[in-house]
Amino acid sequence: MIALLKRDLRLAVRAGGGFGLGVAFFLILCALVPFGVGPDSGALRPIAPGILWLGALLACLLSLDRIFALDHEDGSLDLLATSPLPLEGAVAVKALAHWITTGLPLIVAAPLFGILLHLPGAAIPALIVSLLLGTPALSMLGAFGAAVTVGLRRGGLLLSLLVLPLYIPTLIFGTEMIRRGQEGGSIATPLLFLAGITAGTLALIPFAAAAALRINLR
């Protein structure tokens, strides 16, 4: 499993733009929003949590097709399926690699973009914690979507149609948490919900994704 993780990370780095592209996309999104709604901090502050989470969502979505598509094309996915490592484990590792290459850089960069969007300093810890808790669920659900659409030639649009509705609960609790952090309220409730969703997806989605992969590899 560790070998697979290392391999995936190395591929992501050497193929170029593994770590950087997601963050660059995030930056562009955060830079475009003020053009759309105006530079007024009074207008930006209330929507900042939503923009940051939507940015994370879309940055995650854009890199999803890479989780399985390349391995499916060159046949290494078939090898993974026949290897002694259970396919569920392989899915979990690949989702983890996806999270390290897209989720983690986003979390590191998010406070900076929060400042760009006039997010008050008090909300920054809530922002980091919410992304830290929420993005693994995004990667996991994305791995499921990628597993379902891996055999399709033009799966990209379909992938977003399938995956984005699954992101709704995470998005709701993530933004709610930042909003409460912004207003100085208690963040415990959304935090627990978010942690629950992530724990649930980490436990159950690998089975669904592996089942979908087996069907596609048949």
Added chain:
Amino acid sequence: MSIWEYANPVKFMRTSGAILPWVVAGAAICTVTGLVWGFLTSDDYRQGSTVKIVFLHVPAAMMAINIWVMMLVASLIWLVRRHHVSALAAKAAAPIGAVMTVIGLITGAVWGQPMWGTWWEWDPRLTSFLILLLFYIGYIALWSAIEDPDSAADLTAVLCLVGSVFALLSRYAVLFWNQGLHQGASLSVQSGERMSAVYRYPLYLTMLGFGLLFLALLLVRTRTEIRKRRLAALQAREMRA
């Protein structure tokens, strides 16, 4: 005699062909009678004539949710017991469910405009229905995207399972996210009757009618799917010969 006998397509075709006219007739009678009866009731003293939208809105919304549950059950049967009729029934049900969801949303908007003063509000019930529509669309799109019918049935079944969990999760997450404008359930088993009998009985009739309507459409569509499958098999045999 068990219900699994109908997993045999021949048996299913014979039985469904026999009962289909009766179901269609029942659906037509119940829906038309219920709607006309509902239309002829006197206006509500506060809502005026807009109250009559309820006879379309509530049955459609009810069926929209029930059809998803039916698809979930059919998907489970397909995954566990590999009955093709079950998978085809789930496939046939999805567009009906999507249309029911759209009817529920549109009639709700038409009612909401004079009553709430807005076509659309990001209310938990409305929002979760929109999310349900998204799940229907994704499900239908996945069916049409995959060429191999068995893989398509498998993948959509898995999607239906995961989607059900997340649709339910979204339903309650949305409650947390925004307080509602939509009134609570008008009909409820526990809390007694909150609706005048004048409106209740036509509503029961249209609900029954929509249930039968769904059954009729489902049978027709499933029969079409089975015939399409047979046609494809015949063509494949022709190609090989």
